[in-house]
Each structure stands twice: as structure tokens, then as C-alpha cells.
Amino acid sequence: MKTKREANALLRERYITKSVSVQNPIAVVRAEGAKLWDEEGREYIDFAGGIGVMNVGHSHPEVIAAIKDQADRLFHTCFHVTMNEPYLQLAEQLCRIAPIAGDKKALLVNTGAEAVENAVKIARSFTGRSALIAFEGAFHGRTMLGISLTSKVNPYKTGFGPFVPEIYRMPFPNPYRSELAGQDLGKQAVETIVQAFETYVDANQVAAVIVEPVQGEGGFIVPPPNFFPLLRNVCRERGIVFILDEVQSGFARTGKMFAAEHYEALDPDLILVAKSLGAGLPIAAVVGKADIMDAPPVGSLGGTYGGNPLAAAGALKVIEVMEREQLPARAETLGQQCVSFLRELQKQSTIIGDVRGQGAMIAIELVKDRETKEPYSEATALVTKKCLEYGLITVKAGVYSNVIRLLFPLVISEDLLRQGLQVIARAVKEAEEELR
Numbered sequence: 001m002k003t004k005r006e007a008n009a010l011l012r013e014r015y016i017t018k019s020v021s022v023q024n025p026i027a028v029v030r031a032e033g034a035k036l037w038d039e040e041g042r043e044y045i046d047f048a049g050g051i052g053v054m055n056v057g058h059s060h061p062e063v064i065a066a067i068k069d070q071a072d073r074l075f076h077t078c079f080h081v082t083m084n085e086p087y088l089q090l091a092e093q094l095c096r097i098a099p100i101a102g103d104k105k106a107l108l109v110n111t112g113a114e115a116v117e118n119a120v121k122i123a124r125s126f127t128g129r130s131a132l133i134a135f136e137g138a139f140h141g142r143t144m145l146g147i148s149l150t151s152k153v154n155p156y157k158t159g160f161g162p163f164v165p166e167i168y169r170m171p172f173p174n175p176y177r178s179e180l181a182g183q184d185l186g187k188q189a190v191e192t193i194v195q196a197f198e199t200y201v202d203a204n205q206v207a208a209v210i211v212e213p214v215q216g217e218g219g220f221i222v223p224p225p226n227f228f229p230l231l232r233n234v235c236r237e238r239g240i241v242f243i244l245d246e247v248q249s250g251f252a253r254t255g256k257m258f259a260a261e262h263y264e265a266l267d268p269d270l271i272l273v274a275k276s277l278g279a280g281l282p283i284a285a286v287v288g289k290a291d292i293m294d295a296p297p298v299g300s301l302g303g304t305y306g307g308n309p310l311a312a313a314g315a316l317k318v319i320e321v322m323e324r325e326q327l328p329a330r331a332e333t334l335g336q337q338c339v340s341f342l343r344e345l346q347k348q349s350t351i352i353g354d355v356r357g358q359g360a361m362i363a364i365e366l367v368k369d370r371e372t373k374e375p376y377s378e379a380t381a382l383v384t385k386k387c388l389e390y391g392l393i394t395v396k397a398g399v400y401s402n403v404i405r406l407l408f409p410l411v412i413s414e415d416l417l418r419q420g421l422q423v424i425a426r427a428v429k430e431a432e433e434e435l436r
Contacts, residue, residue, distance in 0.1 A: 031058035086312030108307025113141025137218030186227030213259035255359030375400035
């Protein structure tokens with residue numbers, strides 16, 4: 001007789017395309033706070049959060065109550081047919097909290113990739129230009145435009161071309177891997193873009209620069225502090241729409257409600273949000289300066305399910321909970337504890353090349369040699385496998401799949417956080433021994 005896990009594995013193999021990857025081959029049937037339980041009743045600590053979706057924790061009782069209440073009253077109305085109040089109220093709240101100067105407006109959609117698609121449409125409509133600038137190491141979704149903007153080839157781009165034209169990719173200042181270590185990486189990266197206006201693309205044809213404040217899939221790369229202010233000035237001087245993709249970094253993860261708030265008066269034109277906004281429900285948004293948001297013609301933006309009442313009601317409660325429980329400050333505290341623990345582990349290990357992050361958006365990068373910094377994807381795969389065996393759910397990242405990123409719910413207890421970090425330490429030490 002097959003176990004539940006074996007039965008689920010057969011269902012996955014028989015009915016789900018192999019193109020959908022599963023890093024941790026278990027089926028979760030229940031979750032609460034920062035814990036998960038699989039089909040066989042085994043308990044796990046969650047250090048993945050559905051890839052940064054569960055900042056308020058799994059099954060938050062207030063979010064559940066808000067969704068249930070909304071379901072009792074109104075399940076769906078397409079906003080194009082009739083308005084619904086949760087959509088209106090969420091747009092108001094997003095405009096209130098977004099770190100953008102002046103009058104703001106919002107568009108609600110379903111996913112981060114949808115937010116990216118619509119932000120590009122808005123920028124092109126506003127500027128009358130077509131070209132886009134994106135960055136090495138970027139990830140902006142799996143739609144055709146999303147993968148065109150995304151930098152990682154395998155598995156996101158392989159075999160899917162031709163891609164959307166007029167996308168110009170610039171270097172992202174990576175303090176760990178840059179050959180210009182010790183120099184002003186932020187300034188050099190921006191100067192490269194300015195030079196590109198002479199050699200690659202006319203600045204007067206560039207509609208937007210789209211960039212993550214902290215690269216997510218790229219490996220939790222935090223650029224030098226002067227990079228974004230300098231980049232913002234370049235955009236402002238040339239009439240280029242400055243788009244911050246905060247799909248993963250937003251909603252308390254980096255120690256601020258938005259990562260943009262780490263910079264004084266950064267004032268992006270558009271901010272993209274999703275993931276932890278909905279605590280697991282599919283909702284995303286583009287929030288931006290009113291004149292830019294109003295540029296596309298009436299009826300050109302939106303969709304059947306965008307800002308549906310259930311997801312919007314849940315998102316409203318998420319914002320309330322985050323502000324009341326001061327989750328951005330908690331993220332900063334938890335992140336400091338992680339960095340302290342992991343840097344001690346780094347001293348004991350030869351395969352941890354870097355420990356980095358911002359707030360509770362923390363990662364470790366594994367390398368074969370600290371001098372050459374050769375990526376060690378085999379070790380990363382083994383570490384994550386061992387973590388699962390010892391009851392910890394993790395998720396990988398990085399262009400070379402050699403980064404383990406920490407995305408635990410921000411409601412995690414400090415004791416449970418320590419337990420999870422100890423599992424990582426055990427897994428790293430054992431993997432290092434086995435691969436020696």
C-alpha cells in the first residue's frame with residue numbers, strides 16, 4: 001500500500017508538466033505562523049514563505065476573518081463592470097503608504113508579472129518611447145515580457161525566444177562579485193548606463209528603467225547605497241520613468257515597508273508590489289505618480305480578476321497588521337540575528353563565500369573556493385536537501401543556483417528562528433564533509 005507521499009508523487013508525475021519545478025518534494029496540507037505540516041503529519045520550519053509571500057505568517061487569524069467576511073458578502077465583481085469597495089479602499093491605502101511624492105494612483109492586478117507588464121505599458125504610454133533598461137541578475141516574471149527583462153538564462157529563457165525587442169541590459173553593482181571591488185561600484189554602474197546612451201540606445205528613446213531594490217532571484221544582491229540615488233537622477237534628467245520592482249522586497253521584508261525607504265527621498269515614479277501584500281492570495285499592484293498612471297487611454301489597463309474583493313480584503317488586513325505589529329522593525333531585528341549567526345558559521349566553513357542582505361532579506365552564497373568565488377551549485381542542492389530531511393523548508397536563488405535565501409515569515413519566534421539557523425549550520429557542515 002502506497003504512503004500518501006508516494007501517492008502524491010505519482011499524481012505529480014502523471015498529471016503535472018515537468019516544466020513546473022518542485023524544490024522540496026512534499027505536499028503541505030496545513031500551515032500556521034512559520035510552521036508547515038506535510039501529508040504525513042511531519043512538521044517543518046518555513047524559511048521560504050512561498051517565496052516571500054507570507055511575511056505576516058501562514059493562516060493569520062485576522063486575515064482569514066477578513067476574507068471570510070468578504071466571501072459572505074461579495075465574492076466577485078469585475079471592476080470593469082461594477083466597482084467594489086475593497087478595490088477602492090486598497091488603492092487608497094497603497095497610495096497612502098507608497099514612498100512616492102505628490103498625488104498617486106494605483107492599478108490592482110493579480111501577479112507580480114502582471115504588474116511588470118502594466119508598468120511597462122504605462123511608461124511607454126506616458127513617454128511615447130519604447131526602449132527599456134533592465135539589469136544583469138534581474139528577475140521580473142515568467143511572461144514573455146517578464147523573461148525578456150529577466151537575466152537568468154536557464155531555466156527562464158532557454159528555448160523561448162525570440163524575446164521582446166528594445167531591452168538593453170546593464171551591469172548591476174554586485175559588491176561580492178564585481179571586479180571593481182574597493183572602488184565606487186554604484187557610481188561606475190550608473191556611468192556605464194550614461195555611456196550606453198552614446199553607444200547602445202538614445203536616451204530620448206528610453207521609456208523606463210526597471211530595477212529591483214534588492215535583487216531577489218538574482219541572489220539577494222544589495223547594491224552600494226549611492227547607486228539608486230544616482231540612477232534616479234539620471235532618469236529624472238532624461239525624462240525616463242523610474243520603476244522599482246518591490247514584488248519581493250516590499251511589505252516589511254527589508255526592515256522598511258518598502259525597500260525604497262532605505263534611501264532619502266528616492267521618489268520612484270512607479271512601484272510594483274505583490275507577494276506578501278496578499279498573504280497568499282493572488283493580488284498585485286502598480287502604484288505611481290498620478291500623471292504617469294493616467295497616461296494610458298481608458299480601458300487599456302486591467303483584467304477580469306484584478307483587485308477581486310476577496311484578495312483586496314485580505315490585503316487591507318495585511319497592511320493593518322503590518323503597521324500595528326511593526327513588522328518592518330521586527331524584520332530588522334530578525335535579520336541582524338541571522339547575519340550574526342551566519343557570519344559565525346562562515347568562519348567555520350570553507351564553502352560559504354558571502355553572507356548578505358537587507359533587513360530580513362538574507363542569503364548565503366556557496367562557493368568552491370573563496371579566492372576564485374567559483375559557484376558551488378552542487379553544495380547548495382545538497383544543503384537544501386539536507387535541510388528538508390531535518391525539517392526546514394528552504395529556497396534557492398542566484399544566477400548560478402548557488403544561493404540559499406531566507407524568507408521566513410516575520411512573525412517567527414526567535415527560538416524557532418534559531419532552530420532553523422541551526423539546521424542550516426548542520427546541513428552546511430555535513431555537505432562540506434561529504435563533498436570534500
